[in-house]
Amino acid sequence: MIRLLAWLRGNIDGVVALVLAMVVGVLAVLDLIDVDQVNAVVLLVLGLLATTLLRDRQLSAQAVRDASAVQLLYGPDIGHAHTLARRDTEVWIFKGGTGTYIRAVTLRACVENARREQRPLRMQLEILDPANEPLCKTYAQFRTSLSPETGRSDEAWTTERTRRESYATVLAACWFRQRFTFLTIEVGLSSVMTTFRWDLSSSCVIVTQDNPNTPALMFERDKPYYRDLNRELVASFKQTRRVQLSRCEELPLGNEPTVDEVRGLFDALGLGLPASFTDRDVADITRRALQPRNPY
Structure with a gap:
């Protein structure tokens, strides 16, 4: 349980994006929301994904700098x-x-x-x-x-x-x-x-x-x-x-x-x-x- 909570805390933005995509997908199939609402949620999910990618890129760059700190x-x-x-x-x-x-x-x-x-x-x-x-x-x-x-x-x-x-x-x-x-x-x-x-x-x-x-x-x-x-x-x-x-x-x-x-x-x-x-x-x-x- 502790490992799961730690993983969720470190990947909260990706988890939120995945949950939103799944929920909106189900509601769209059931025809419970209109197209405008779906588009808004899609933009939100894309924003979360972009944030996740930028964070991972920054962490990767930091890792490379740390690795080259010692020769x-x-x-x-x-x-x-x-x-x-x-x-x-x-x-x-x-x-x-x-x-x-x-x-x-x-x-x-x-x-x-x-x-x-x-x-x-x-x-x-x-x-x-x-x-x-x-x-x-x-x-x-x-x-x-x-x-x-x-x-x-x-x-x-x-x-x-x-x-x-x-x-x-x-x-x-x-x-x-x-x-x-x-x-x-x-x-x-x-x-x-x-x-x-x-x-x-x-x-x-x-x-x-x-x-x-x-x-x-x-x-x-x-x-x-x-x-x-x-x-x-x-x-x-x-x-x-x-x-x-x-x-x-x-x-x-x-x-x-x-x-x-x-x-x-x-x-x-x-x-x-x-x-x-x-x-x-x-x-x-x-x-x-x-x-x-x-x-x-």
Whole structure:
């Protein structure tokens, strides 16, 4: 009964038209109404049918728009979509693991595009907190589970590597901030791991995963969900531990920062490097920050 009532409520105009047609048809056969009355009812039925058709057409068009709101991207299309998203954007919001691809490609490319066009650029990066060792261990285990057999050319994911990658992203943010006046960049350290990477530009949101066999999702700005995902990223960033990047202005970094410069920077930021980190470890962080390898 509930299903029947729901069906009647959704198709009331068609039901009314059908009932009117049947009633008028019976009355006309019995010669109980004249021709003028029949014509009037026919016009009414046609009007109801036209209304039904217009409503169905509108619903169909809406369904098509909703279906095209999300695009699936595979293989090279993912990189191409990122390239187009970086081209004219004035904002880039990232949420993910350690920001490896951000350092290797996105940050540098966005700064170069903005400098060439002499326009401001705002970036917001949410990465794993390198001071949270259990969290970094969990992330390393997750990454290892995706590709348990590491080849000779691939570097294994460990707790220490995860921490260095996050530290490198902070260092890269400071380095670029000092070299491009119109770059406004924020870094938030998250205490929660995510298995997705979110990249939001002025034109779209691209959601990827670390599994290369999984397609990426793209939501364009003028389609549904872009605003919702933007709101989600802003809300998530507000829950992070904010890095006070403004303090880096007091400690200029060289084109190739020294170990002492890097240590002093992290101390000033309130992110003092672990005592177990040797000078070689610090140099490795610098290499990952300024000479990153594109993981894809």
